[in-house]
Structures are given as structure tokens and as C-alpha cells.
Amino acid sequence: MDLAEFTAQLNAELRHADYADIDASVNGLQVGPETGSVEHVAFAVDGAQETFERAADADADVLVVHHGISWGGFDRVTGRTYNHVDTLLENDLALYASHLPLDGHQQLGNAAGVANVLDLEDCTPFGEHGSEYIGQRGRAAERYTAATLRDRLEANLDTGGEGVRVLEFGPGEIDEIAIVTGSGTDWLDEAATAGVDALVTGEGKQKVYHAAKEAGITVMLAGHYATETLGVRALQDLAETEWGLETTFIDAPTGL
Amino acid sequence: MDLAEFTAQLNAELRHADYADIDASVNGLQVGPETGSVEHVAFAVDGAQETFERAADADADVLVVHHGISWGGFDRVTGRTYNHVDTLLENDLALYASHLPLDGHQQLGNAAGVANVLDLEDCTPFGEHGSEYIGQRGRAAERYTAATLRDRLEANLDTGGEGVRVLEFGPGEIDEIAIVTGSGTDWLDEAATAGVDALVTGEGKQKVYHAAKEAGITVMLAGHYATETLGVRALQDLAETEWGLETTFIDAPTGL
Amino acid sequence: MDLAEFTAQLNAELRHADYADIDASVNGLQVGPETGSVEHVAFAVDGAQETFERAADADADVLVVHHGISWGGFDRVTGRTYNHVDTLLENDLALYASHLPLDGHQQLGNAAGVANVLDLEDCTPFGEHGSEYIGQRGRAAERYTAATLRDRLEANLDTGGEGVRVLEFGPGEIDEIAIVTGSGTDWLDEAATAGVDALVTGEGKQKVYHAAKEAGITVMLAGHYATETLGVRALQDLAETEWGLETTFIDAPTGL
Amino acid sequence: MDLAEFTAQLNAELRHADYADIDASVNGLQVGPETGSVEHVAFAVDGAQETFERAADADADVLVVHHGISWGGFDRVTGRTYNHVDTLLENDLALYASHLPLDGHQQLGNAAGVANVLDLEDCTPFGEHGSEYIGQRGRAAERYTAATLRDRLEANLDTGGEGVRVLEFGPGEIDEIAIVTGSGTDWLDEAATAGVDALVTGEGKQKVYHAAKEAGITVMLAGHYATETLGVRALQDLAETEWGLETTFIDAPTGL
Amino acid sequence: MDLAEFTAQLNAELRHADYADIDASVNGLQVGPETGSVEHVAFAVDGAQETFERAADADADVLVVHHGISWGGFDRVTGRTYNHVDTLLENDLALYASHLPLDGHQQLGNAAGVANVLDLEDCTPFGEHGSEYIGQRGRAAERYTAATLRDRLEANLDTGGEGVRVLEFGPGEIDEIAIVTGSGTDWLDEAATAGVDALVTGEGKQKVYHAAKEAGITVMLAGHYATETLGVRALQDLAETEWGLETTFIDAPTGL
């Protein structure tokens, strides 16, 4: 597949244009030539020296990541950026990133992946960010308690040995669950207004503690990395199954 | 002591005017009458329903906190803010907050407190934030390893049972240490440029992992709450020893 | 009636959402708890210590005003704001405000009330303010002169003893009249372009004198307070007649 | 005197450069040729068709005003601006304006003139506006009551038949008085903090009523025009006495 | 024809309202009275002392130009602006300007005029500027070479003796041509993406050289003045033929 075609199809599927004004990440092709051929695609959560080298070792043509290296652009190609770009160019490896669009995609996205893991039903968009959504909410097929919800997350997510932290301030029985992967505690107010019983996210800021306590909502902090592998996994599946490309998943957990 | 005088003296000691343009927190008296008398002062890290009630139970006249309830102001006194203000007014309890000025104060501040715990020498300001600093750096009186540094932090900070997380990417021997309490991983680049061996902070964002790894710096995540009790403790000491006021410390750890 | 329902119905009737970006006033519930019951509603032009105390004396549950106390929000609950909030909370009195939406409502609003007093016909929106209107214009059922127009206003508005000031620069016979209540002289240019004979408003800035003279338009300055009692009066009528609530009107003229 | 020299000297005396960023008025020469001679200068409060024609009738070379015609510049020379410019150019009449600099000048300014009329002593700058002041405060040589203060203003200012309006909320004896001419009620908070007994200004916005009442300060509304003739009068005196120019004062009261 | 009607018709034909937010030029009537009669219209590329005087000598009532004198408005009517306005007012000559709307008009505009000179077919809008276009592209009826394209331009445009400069970096045969008159080299990237063979514009910035070379596009620099006479010529034709007005074209080439 032609690199331009690969890029255009992913951009369309993930609706990158709709997120252009609300995402600090420069989504789409971040580093790559005008023309090129794509046969082997690597996937990882983070764009970093480690994943660039491992994708190059795997002989990939493109690396697709959730966190790229261009956040509002670069002023210079120096320091850490020089090393990144040098590794990519030397190995003819293009870099493609999708941040908020991959969080919010209602079928392929990170939150949709967690909802699937939790067996939620009647899922609808959650997590307003400007004119778009970056999460999902739904009703548990069978009620959870805080303990069974934590267990389900720990059993199914790649938490790298770190347990899920629980702020247990909600009702004993958990029916309605909202999900914003990564760093999602800013959406606690929306969760309170929506009347959900629990908010599942990755990492938590200190201030979420009292906010959750006063709102009476249980918060699960399941790890930033752990909650954000599902989106790139879904893209890998798409590339392999639908587009017939060779793929590699690069697991580089941060424990955060 | 008169409330206005109490407020004016703290504002001056903490140089609130110099931080006015760089801090989202509205520092100083956040809730309180024009005239009042201060005999008993409570201190806590977070301004929240729990700490307001406990300060009222202790019969305090003012509660001094690091995290207040006015971040850029309120549009309305409704919802959670109504509850907060109602509790404060009903109990004749004034609320005083100092955020970044208390992080950065080079003698009384949170970072200065951690530096003291770690026995650092030749301490200088670190953590540029606009025209001010919000942290501190110094040289260890005796070299640490990552393990001994972690142990020292766990032994001396109020981490609430959660251990200190270590990203061990720096040199085996740790001489130079930079400190930004709370959420301080945005200052990793400054730490790299400054050539320190380790950065001690409270909570870490996911992206710090690869940044620290590529910079070759060890990062200690000692807890947001744990690293930020030292500043209000130092203010408590000042109020009690220097100003002869009755004081109470309200420990309400979040585990985050 | 439930407080949340009372608030939601007024917000909808006055189309507060449409004015959100153009009004410095924070419209809707400015001070009040999450849940509460409304049986008795007081109405006043200005939210102030005097009207708060009189509404509390009348045992009202909510005070509805045209000028509230939150203009772009508060940084702190101190000084005059502390006194206001303290009085409201101590008396379990909620505060609800509607500024530009109540000026511009084409049936219940202040300008509509003045148009009614003047017997205007074929009334249409006037006074562009961003994407909305805050006034009204119409044709006199019977022609006025400047003197008869002034007399009609003085006879029907609560001008508190101060006469209506007349800048008589328009034609002898007055057919077409534009109304912007309160401080409306910034709309003189729109009045000139619209070809009206007179502009009726509350208070006038100095610069309106020569502008009106050169445009050949008669301006009536009927008092800010006087021209703005009609909107809250109409809301009082609605609450009493339609919703069956007990009501009180608090007349506190400023003479301005 | 050369027009360029006349302009440069007034600009320097009134410190126009210091007010450049805080005044919407384009101060200095607003309309005039590069070279010209100044023998006869007219003075008026307002730049308007009426004062332009009367200055032309008096054969003035320049008209100096407090309120000019360029507020943030013109997009076009059409409509009312066309008429203004046409009258000026046809009569070889230059237009010079000084707005806030003339309000705030501590010897020649409008507030200084009112302070002089009231026999104030130990006058200091009042009325912060960005980095400058636009008013003055001082102590009465002999104490006023609200009634004697009103009488003194009515007797000495050109109020055009309209009386001075008094909001009598301050102490019975008036010692300390703050002055901001024109539309100065936005400085009531500064007056309250400064602890003055009365604020003298020109025109008042409706909201000043309750603010003054709650702050316990007496406010005198002496007329926008009336309080702003003293500055241009002082400039007239300067031009005649110091620079030996022929001068004319054009009195065109607005009654506002 | 009435001046207001003349202005309104041109504004509508050129869609001035649609360009209001993207053009620094204040389009429409820049200098002129509220009422006036139009019998004789002069046309010129630039509004300047020379063209104002020549239009006055021709006894024109209005001068229509592509480059007016109000770019974001004037702060003052002094210096060069005083001379301009003085000449216009003294001669009862109104000034009407149309900048980007006249560049982009797809029938009457400057680019459309050049496209006509070059015999282009299937012309479509080119040169995105905010939400509008300011140029045109099309396919040559018969292929050009760089040399024949330069000759065609030199033969048909009023280049004032200066030859057309050619940056010959495109293919030998030129089929697809994009046109942005005046200073149009900022649209080279759009030309590259559109895959045209040549870009015709007026004046070129230095940086276009390497950009064109690396993009493989031939650039023709035919002169700013030369490429922008066609729009005002088309308006002249409209005024004369459609509206029956007397017209004069004032040719004042700049050689730039």
C-alpha cells in the first residue's frame, strides 16, 4: 500500500480533521517522505527512542502510535528531537500518530476497548472536549462492586504489575460506568452530572480525591499505559485483517 | 491578631503579589469577612468539605491551605461551592490559600522542606515558572543510591502507605537532586539541562517515563499529598512560634 | 416548586443559553443550594444588601433580580461579596439574575414593557448586541410631541421624583420610537440608521448630546431604575399567575 | 508659533506618551497638516459640529478639546466623520485632543481644577488607570457637610442649570475627598479602600447607588460637562499667558 | 446615480461583506459624504496623490481604486493622509476601494482578467485566503512554453517597459496555470499541491526562488501594477456599459 494512501485512509477512519482544533497533538503523519510503500506496520502506545528502535529492528515501514513526538510542532530539530528524527530517517521508518481521535473513536478507540472489556451495554459518547467526545459510558451487563470492577480491570488490562487504585466513594452496586482513558479526572464533574456510579480512567491528579468524595463517585485509576493499549491494538487488527498488511505490536509498558 | 493583619503578614512573607500573574490559584484570603479576630489557626494541604468540617470542629478562626477552592474565581456560589462556602460561613471560619508561592518559598516552602529532609546543601532555586521558581535543587551531603533515596523519602514523608515509585534511569550514585513538589514532571527538561542526577516530585504523568529514560535521570514519585505537607507545616510553626497563635494540623491524606 | 425546576424554567423562558457569550452578567442561579423548595419569590431591580434583607424579611425563598452580584464571577468571597453571600445563606435565600435576556425578551422584557406603556404598534427587535437584541422599536398609535412623550413616560414610570431629561433634536412629530432600557445611548447610531424619530433609554452618557444633535434624533433619558422595573414586574406576574407562587415586589428606587 | 512646535509642547506638558496604551482616545493632533502656523487657539470640552463651526467663526487656527473625534481611529471618512473633517479642512482649522492625560494632570487637569475649587490641601494622585492616575484626592481646608459641598460645586461649576445630585451615604462631616471627573463611579472601590468621605464625579451609573450605600461614601454627581471644563480652561490660560497666543473659549454645555 | 446606490451596488457585486474579516483594506466607500450624485467615475489601480489630482482634473465624482488609503483605518488625519483627504474633499471627489474582492471576483477580477489574456479554459477558483479565494486557475487552450507564456504576458499586460521575470523550474510544456495577481508567491505551496505547471503573479519575494525550484514549478513575475489593472478596467466597463456613467481610466504605472 502506498504511504499516502495508508495515511489518508487512517486520517479518514479516525476523523482527524474534526479534532484538528482541539488536540495539541499533530495527528497523522508526523515524520515521513512524500512517497513510500507500506508493507509492514508496527504499533505502540508511545513514540520514543525505545519504540523507534524496536520498530526498526522489526523492519517496519511505519510506526503507528497514540502519543507521537509533535505536540504543537517543533521549533528545532535538536536534542532529543534530533535523536528521534535521526533514528526514524536512518531506518526509513515513518511515524504516524493519533491522540484524541483514537481516545474517542466509538468502535476502535481506547474507551471503547475498555467498555468492551467491562461488558458495558447501551454505550454512548462521554467526555466532552470542545465539539467532540474522547470517552464512552454504558451500563454494566451485570452489576459490579468496587472490588469486582477492580478485579475485572486488573485481569484484562496490561497494568504492568501495578494494581488498580480505587477511590471508593460511590454506591455499593455499580451499574452506570463512564470511561475516559489516560488522564481523565478532569471529567469528574461531567460524570457527576451524568449520574454515573463509577469513572474509570488511567492516572489521577491529587485533586480528584476530594472531588470524587464530595460527588459520591467511585474512581478507578487503572494506569495511563494500561488503558491506552486497546486503541492501537484495534488499529493493528484493522491493518492486518482488512488491509492485509504485516503487523507487529511493540509492548513497552511504563508502569504509569 | 486581627484577620486583616494576619492576611497582610502572610501575603508579604509568601510574596503573593509576585506570583499573581502566574498562578491560577487566587492566593490569600479566599473566603472571609472584612474584620475579624484570629486566635486559632488550622492548617491542611487541601481545602475540602472534610478539612472545613474538621477545622470547624477544632474551633479554628482561619484555615490555611495549599490548595484552596478558588482557581481563577467562581462564576456562581452553587453546587459544591455552595456547600463549601456554607460550611465556612456557618462556622465563622475564614479560608486562606497559598499555592505556588508556598511551593517555591526558599525557606518555608514545600520543596525547601523536602530538601531539608534529604539533607541537601548549597540549595538554589529550581523550577522556573514565568518569572519565579517553584522548587529547589541542591547537593546531597552524602551520596544516595536510588534505593537509599527512596528509603529516605518513605521514612520521612507522609506517603499514606503508598510506596515511592522509582524510575531508575540515572547514574548509580546520586549527588545533585532537583525537587518540584506536587505535579512536577514538566520540569524534567530543566533538570536535564541542569545536569542533576535525580528529580524528586509528587505525582508523575505517563509521558515522563520515556523522557526520563532518554535524559538519563532518575525520577522519584513520592506522592502529591506527601510532598506538600511540609509547607503548611512550616507555616504552622511560624504562626505558633513567632506569632503566638494556637494551631491545629489537619492530616487528610489522599494517597495520591 | 423545586428550586432546580424553577431555575430551569426561567432559564428556558428567558433563553439564557443564547446570551451566554454576550452578557458579562452570570445569568441564572447565582447563589443557591443544589436542592431546595420554592414557595415564595421576591422580585427587585437590583441585587444589593438592602433588597437581600427586605426579601429575607418577607420570608422569600428566592430573590429574582435584573442586576445580580456576579459580573464575570468573583475571585474571592470577601468584603462586600462576603456580606452579600452571608446574608443570603443565613436566610436560606437563593439569588437568581437575568440581565440582557430580560432587557431583550420581546414579550416580558424591559423594552417590551416600555413599548407597552407608550402604546407602540408593529413592534420589532431593536438594539443589536452580538447575535441578539436587547431592545424594541415600534410606531406610535398616536403621534407624540417631545412634550407629550415625556409626560407619558413620567406618568407611567417609577422615576422616583426625578423628571425625564429630554434632548430635543428630532422632528416635531414623533412616530417611530426605539427603546433600549438602562444605559442605551450606545445604540444611537443604530437608531439613526433605522430612521427613528426618538430613542427612549434610561441613563445617558455625555457624548450622546452632540451625537443626537448631529443625527437629528430626540433622546429621552427616563432613568435607569425607572425603565428597568417592568421586566421583573412581568416575571412576577408570570410566577404568580402561571405558576401559582406567592410573590413580593421590592421597590428600592435609586433615582438614577 | 509653528503648529508642529505647538503640538510637541502640549504633548510633552501633558505626558501623552505615558497614556498611549491606556487611553482609547488618540491624543495629540487628530486632524491637521504637516506644517502650519498657530496664532489663535480655541478651546472646548467636546469636539463636535457645533464647536468646530464656532471655532471657525472665531478664526481660530487650532481647536483644543478634551473629547476629540478619534477613539481608536476611523475606518472611513464618511457620514458624521466626513462632516467633521470637511468643516475642519475647509476652515483650515486643526483639531488637538487630550483625554485622560488632561483628566489626570496634577496641576492643569480637570480633577486638579475641581480640587482647587473645593480648596483641598495635601493633594495626591487618585484614580488608578493602568500605570497612571486620572484624578486627585485631598483634605478639605474647612470641613464640608453634604449640603455645603453641593452648594460649593453648584456655585463654582458650569452645571448649565442642572443641580448637583447627591447620594448622601457618608459621614456627616466631610474631610477627605476624592475626585474623578467625567464618568468616575468605577473608582468607588478605590475610594472605599482609601477611606475618603466623599467622591466627586460627573455622571453616575445606576450601579453606583448601592455600592456607595454599602461602602458608606457620599457621592456627588456634578455633571460630566461641568466637571470637565476646568482642564481646557487651564490650557487656555497657559497658551495665553505663557505662550502669548490669542485664545477663545467655546462654551457648549450639554447639561449631562 | 445616487452615491449611496452606486456604493451599494458595487459592494453587492463584489461581495464585500464576505471579505470583511480577511482583508486589511477597508473596502467600499473610504472617503465621501452621506449624499451625493455620481455622473462621472474615474478608475485607477492605486489611490495616491497623483491619481487623486488627475481624477479631480477630469472632474470625476468618484475614484474607484484597487489599493485605497485605509488599511485597518487611520488613527489621525495628519501628514500624508491629511494631504490625501484634503485633495479629495476640496474637489468633491469620493474614494471607493476594492482590494481582495476585486482580486478574487471570478468574472471581473484581476486574476480572471489574466486568465482571459492567457486563453485559459475550465477556470476554477484558486488562492485560498480564509474562507474565500483571490485567484484563479485553468488549462491553456494551447500549450505554452516558458518563453511563449512570457511573451504572451509581455504583449498583453501594461508592464511599463519592465520585462516579465521568469523562474523556469517547471516542465517544458505548460498546460495548467494558476494565477494570483499582485504579491502572490505565498500561494506556491497550494500551486504545488494542485499540480499546476506554472504560477503567474505580480511581484516575487526572494524566498520563492528555492521554493519554486524544489517544487518544480515555473513562476512568472509580471509586475504588481501590470497584473492588477484588469480588475478596475472591468469595473469601468461595467459602469459605462451597464450603468451608463461617464468614465475615465487613469494609468499611473509604477514599474513595480
Add this chain to the structure above:
Amino acid sequence: MDLAEFTAQLNAELRHADYADIDASVNGLQVGPETGSVEHVAFAVDGAQETFERAADADADVLVVHHGISWGGFDRVTGRTYNHVDTLLENDLALYASHLPLDGHQQLGNAAGVANVLDLEDCTPFGEHGSEYIGQRGRAAERYTAATLRDRLEANLDTGGEGVRVLEFGPGEIDEIAIVTGSGTDWLDEAATAGVDALVTGEGKQKVYHAAKEAGITVMLAGHYATETLGVRALQDLAETEWGLETTFIDAPTGL
């Protein structure tokens, strides 16, 4: 010499920090590794594919240019930027740029170089740009006419066969000359106010014609490239003579 030291010394000599807020160019090292050695430095006016390849052919370690490739930063390393960066990285060639600082340096800068060519005396900074200057003015040691000034420029600058264009609107004898290299016609007003006889610059926008004519100033358009080789030449001299480095000048005239 170490690359970091080379960069730091040039940054200091050219005072890059002082121009940081006023220059769209990202000055200093634009592309390059953290550590490297500099033995051979190439110099060119423009950073482009052609100069990158010629510097690589010459085996340079760094290329110093006046026009770099980062103007406000890049969003992505794709398209033309990919080619640029790829060529630089593949050849271990660092890129260093200095834009306005090199225009304005009063000894080494482009304008200083032209002033030297013209034998100007008593040179002072000219060409205000924010808080800095980007040009120079001085008095001719011997008077020029427009013709002798043009000849002097053509004889001494690398105009690539294109003659100097002269807009001869100034006095017959030319004493005082202002210089802003590159695209400097925006400083015509400053030149008029300064009372110079001629302005020497590189390329001219169309609007300079009438402005110069009405101001009575002669303008010389000597070519953007031609006027901007002198600064990099002076840096080359510094690197070779003072720092003992091997150097190469890459002449790639654009004719613009």
C-alpha cells in the same frame, strides 16, 4: 571547536536572545545533534536543497545561513522539510540560522556591510523593529547623485546581472542614506521622518512607489539576495580569522 561552543559564541555575538520575540525565524542551531565537532563551516544566504547539497559536497560540518528553514517551527517533518532534514542528517551537516540579528548587527550585519560599501560616516542604527533595529543610516563621505549611487551599488553588490532599480523622487544631491536590506520598504515612513535623502533596500513592494514619491525620497532596490550576502560574508571572516576554522562560501544567487 565543539558544536555547542560554536553555537553559543555566535548566539552571543549576534545577540539572538534580544531578538527572540520579534523574529519569526527560529535563530541559532535549527538542525543538529547535542554534541559534535566543528572544523569546516559553510556559509550561504539561503538554507535550501541546493545549498545543503553543496555544503555537504564541501564536507562542511555546519552551514550558517541568513534564511533558515524554521519560521515559527514545523508541525511535521514531511514533504519539503523531510527532504531538507534528510539531506542534513545523512551528511552530518548541522544548520545554523541568523535572520534579523544578522540584518541589524551594527558591525557584522547586512546593513553595516552596505554602509561600508557606500563609504558612509557617522553611522547609527536605523529601522526600528520592536525594541531593536535591523538597519543603519549614515552620511555619504562624498555626495552621490541617484546615478552614482546606483553605479556604486551595481559595482559592489552581487546583483546577479539584474540592475538596481531606482525610484528617483529625492533631491538631486544625496547626503543622508538609510539602509534596510532584504525587504525594507516598510521603513519608508521612518526614513521620511528621519529626513534622509535615499533609502537603500533589496526588494520593493508596489506600494512603495507612491509613498516614496509623496515623501520625496529616492529608493534603491538593489536585490534581496544582493544586499544580504554581506552579513554571512562577515561571519565567514570572523570564523576564519578569529576562530581559525576552515570556511567555504556558497554563492547561490536568486536574481531576486
